[in-house]
Amino acid sequence: MTSAAAYSAPAAPAPRLGWFTRAEAWLDSKGKGAWIAAMVLGFVFFWPVGLALLFYMIWSKKMFGQKCSRRGPLARQSFRAMKSSGNSAFDAYKADTLQRLEEEQDQFEAFLQRLREAKDKAEFDQFMDDRARNASADRSEDTDSRENA
Incomplete structure (x- = not known):
């Protein structure tokens, strides 16, 4: 057989x-x-x-x-990325590349955080300027109405 x-x-x-x-x-x-x-x-x-x-x-x-x-x-791909290929030179290159990409991602997220903070500060400064303008306009209206009375 x-x-x-x-x-x-x-x-x-x-x-x-x-x-x-x-x-x-x-x-x-x-x-x-x-x-x-x-x-x-x-x-x-x-x-x-x-x-x-x-x-x-x-x-x-x-x-x-x-x-x-x-x-x-994506989870399966990231698990596959951590698996050894058997080639030590390629594994070292892959580890360096993944580390570089993670650092770039961290830097980009920090940049986005700084951008959000700058936008928030600009909006707050604009609010405070508008508030000061409105307060000075109200004071000038009050003084005008007192002078006319």
Whole structure:
């Protein structure tokens, strides 16, 4: 007998996931907004379903954690990025590049924070200037009305 008989055996079918597991995976792939929409619809159509979804989201940390957004394809890519390729030179290059990108991201976020602070300061300064102008205009109206009286 040859080993060809071993290859002709049909493969075992993949186990079917339950409807709840499929629904959870589908909602996870859509993100946190899909979970919130499902919860709201649950409250609209039958409030115990919405309440159950709310409790499930809190219990599984889907509401306040990053769990559901981390399960998507990006999480698999970032996990793959941390895996060793077997080539030490490439792994060193990859580690340096990832570190450089993280530093650039931190610098960009710091720049955005400074930009927001500058915008807030400019808006506050404009508010204070408008307030001072209005106060001086009110004082000049008061002195005009006293002189006319």
